[in-house]
Amino acid sequence: MDDREDKMKKIYKSEFDYYKEIFSWKNAIEKGYYDFPNYSTSDWDGIYSTVNYLPEKYFNFNQLLGKPELFNKIENYFANVILPSFNATSLEKLENSLEKSPNAHKLGDFNKYLEFTHPIIFKIPKTKDTRRILKCPNFYAYCMLLFIIDQYKTRIIKMLEKDHHAISNNFNYLPSSYSINQRIQDSILIGHSKFFKTDFTNFYPTFYTHVISWLICNKKKAKRKDSWEKINFGNLMDKAVEREQDGETHGVPTGNLLTRIVIETIMSKFDLELEDELRKRCHKVSFYRYVDDFYFAYNDPRDIIEIKQIMDSLTSKYDFTLNGSKTMETTYLKISSGSRLVDYFSNLNLDNELEPKDIANVLNTYYMIANKEISNGIKGADKLVFVSLKRYLERLLRDNQKNGQKNNLLQSMLDALLYTDSYRRYPFLDNIIQYPFIMKLFQMVLDNAQVAMKFVELIKTIKKCEVKMNDNFRNLKKMQFFFNRKPFKELIFNKLIQYIHQRKNQETIAILTVFLELNIKLSHDQIIRCFKAFSDCEKDGYDEYDDFSILMVLHYFLHQNKCISAKYGSGIFDSWVIHYLFELVSEDRNMLKTNDYMAGKHWLLKYQLFYYYKYDPIFNKRVHKYIASWYKIQHQLGNKNPKLINFCDLNHVHVVKNNNRTIDQFYLELLGKKFSFTTL
Structure with missing residues (x-):
């Protein structure tokens, strides 16, 4: 029994219980959607792995967890909607029954629940000159994938338990830790004299989603028409990941727990194939994997040739690409430094x-x-x-x-x-x-x-x-003094506008989070400049700006009405901000792959506008004043039949209860329970 298993035994009855808790609806939503770290405050765990890209203080699911009735409704929503359509009590039982009756339901029958959804695009620095794209899936699509994983969790956990080479399949959850992973790494490496490391080039952005079914179901079998049309574990996960990103088959939504579960599940199969090939063709070779980083330990110099050939063959088979710049022989000292x-x-x-x-x-x-x-x-x-x-x-x-x-x-x-x-x-x-x-x-x-x-x-x-x-x-006030000094504040604000125009989402969030934490205020002029910059980004024809940044600036609009600038009176200020908000959430329905309004871009911003309009009377009043002013101006200009869609009103954007569309219905139920995705 290794250190990881020994430590888990003290807390969990089994490794199965450990994974079961990680895969639970509560954890997968509360911690999993934003992939917030789950570390002990007394240890140094997590320093070398993921970091929050968003402020947990403002973007979290605390409200959902505080409404157990609503949480249970979400957890059971998909089972209650989907399983009765197939007269099944679980997806596994449905899959088994369809194996015996091949002319029954096909994957196409399931696709109507796997809606095309547009993720929130969020770009973070990878190197000084390159960016890594995170895709934050529509919450409905995320819950759909969670439903599928939950239905097959026993099979997934068994696959993970068999993989003794992965040190990333604990998902950085306690009681596993960095220090324990180091001991597992040492147990694999120590005793060997030669070491080799390699990884995949742009693993997440270039990942081909059909590889999910290839590795789970066997590639030759999965590519047969009678196989890829079936409702089965591999195909459902493949399709669910596709629909999280508007049908894209290259790349996966990054920055959430479920994607990591999918990747670790299919890579456990890859590890077993790699282990089998190494056993057949090499002398004693040990290896471990952290996501897509592979480290090999061996003694016979002839083994390095076989290791490279095996990796070339397997990566070609599954459409992965080895990173030539990071493929090299190395030393134990460098690995463990x-x-x-x-x-x-x-x-x-x-x-x-x-x-x-x-x-x-x-x-x-x-x-x-x-x-x-x-x-x-x-x-x-x-x-x-x-x-x-x-x-x-x-x-x-x-x-x-x-x-x-x-x-x-x-x-x-x-x-x-x-x-x-x-x-x-x-x-x-x-x-x-x-x-x-x-x-x-x-x-x-x-x-x-x-x-x-x-x-x-x-x-x-x-x-x-x-x-x-x-x-x-005393010291906090000193800090606020330095940030509020006019030349410095203007310098940092201008950087903020520059970051928005450059679509540097992480940098934008960084400045806004620091400003909010230190209670640094933005003037009306600055708030309007931010919204104009967001709107300009959309007009350029590139990816829309992320909803998180927009909502953080919207927070200033909602809570700083008393701060009237010399340039804008409160009425003009409101008009400009609401004008830009309407511009951001308007879209051509003919461009959508679904009729669901909430499946398109800015799903989070749309939902929060509905929420504020419905439950914040001051915001509601400001929107109505803007609309009345707009119609008045249009009539003064001689427009006889002007029409303005109120994008804060459910009825104006045709999100109605009787529309047979599952996504809009899903969000209507959340809204009816006064749920907000943010604490801003």
């Missing part, structure tokens, strides 16, 4: 009486070490800069509460983060602006937006420490 930033401050044993100025020097040294590690490509260093500091503050706070007295070191650490020196001997230098250490960390966010949520978590920890120490948010 780590960062000096882990527990950096704890290892220094700082004196409790140190002054903020002294700690500021320690922080600057820390910053130089971090920069060097990031430049040298040390894995996880960019995240550890924030996490190591955050966890040290949390440790000092725990010590402070445990001892029941004020911890001088904690206070000095907080002060050092916002410390600026004075030029006492040279007062003529006082006009030079000094930025404290925390602003250097913000610069790291501007350089690499993927660490933005780590920076925000650090800010939250500073707030928490100041609350517990009754410090009246």
Whole structure:
């Protein structure tokens, strides 16, 4: 029994129970849709894996979990709608019955429930010059895939349990951890003298969805017409993933748990084929896989030729492409190397009486070490800069509460983060602006937006420490002062507009999240500029802008009405914003592959506009004032029969209860229960 299994035994009765909990509707929705990490706060798990690309504080399913009746309705929605149509109690039983009766239902009969849906496109930095595209599926389509996975979970779990080479099939969920994965890695590598690593080129973006059925059902069998027309496990998962992305067969929706479950399920089959070929053709070769990264350990130099040939053959068979730039022989030292930033401050044993100025020097040294590690490509260093500091503050706070007295070191650490020196001997230098250490960390966010949520978590920890120490948010106010300085705020806001025009979604979210966390306000002029930039992006003919960024700016519109600018009165301000909102959600129905309004682009923005219009009387009033003003202007211009669709009103966009379309009906039920997808 390996370390992973041993640790799970202490908490779960079996590995099956462990996976069953991960695959549950509650977890797959609550944590899975945005793939929020599920780590212990006392360990260093997750530093080297995924990071939040969205602020969990604003985008979550807390409201859904707080409405158990609605949650149960969603969980049972697909079973109640789909299974009775086939007179079946489960998809597995339906599949088995159709095997014996080949002239019965075909996959086409199921496709009417597998609607074409448009995902939210969200681009994040991959390298300095390239972007990685995340596809956030329509929530209906995500739940449909979850329904299929839930129906076949026993089969999926058995496949995962058989794969002893994958260290990513624990999905980063406790009790599995980075440290346990390291031990599994060591058990595979130690004892060998030669090592080889490789991965696939652009694995998620280029993944061919039909490979799902090829690997699950056997490629030759899956490609036969009588096979790909059948309702079975492989075909259903293939089609469900396709429909999450408007029928695209290349690429998969990334950034959610279900996609990782699908990938790990089919890659478990790949691992078994690879294991079988290595056993036949090589001497003793060990390997492990983390998603699409493969590491091989061997002793006989002749084995490297066979390893490469086997990988070439299997990747060609399943339409994968090996990444030539990352395919190389390596060493155990390089594979297992780590960062000096882990527990950096704890290892220094700082004196409790140190002054903020002294700690500021320690922080600057820390910053130089971090920069060097990031430049040298040390894995996880960019995240550890924030996490190591955050966890040290949390440790000092725990010590402070445990001892029941004020911890001088904690206070000095907080002060050092916002410390600026004075030029006492040279007062003529006082006009030079000094930025404290925390602003250097913000610069790291501007350089690499993927660490933005780590920076925000650090800010939250500073707030928490100041609350517990009754410090009246002294350092938080200093931070707000630096961000609110007119030249700096204008500089960062102009970067925000630049990011929107460049379609840099992650960078846009990063600045908006920091602004909201620090309560940095936007003027009416700035809010309108943001909406104009979003609208301009749509007119350029490229992908629409992401709903998350738009909703974060909409938050300012909904909650900052008292801030009237010199340029725009409240009425003009409302008109411009609502005008741009209507532009964003309008679309030509003839371009849709489905009649469902909620299946198209901006599904999340559309839903939230319905929600605010229905349950926020102030927003409702502002929309009506805009519409009345629009008609008045049209009549003044001589237009006899003007028509304006109110995109905030369900009836105006033909989302009605009697339309026989499952997606619109699904969202109507959510709306009727006062469910909101965001806490903004």
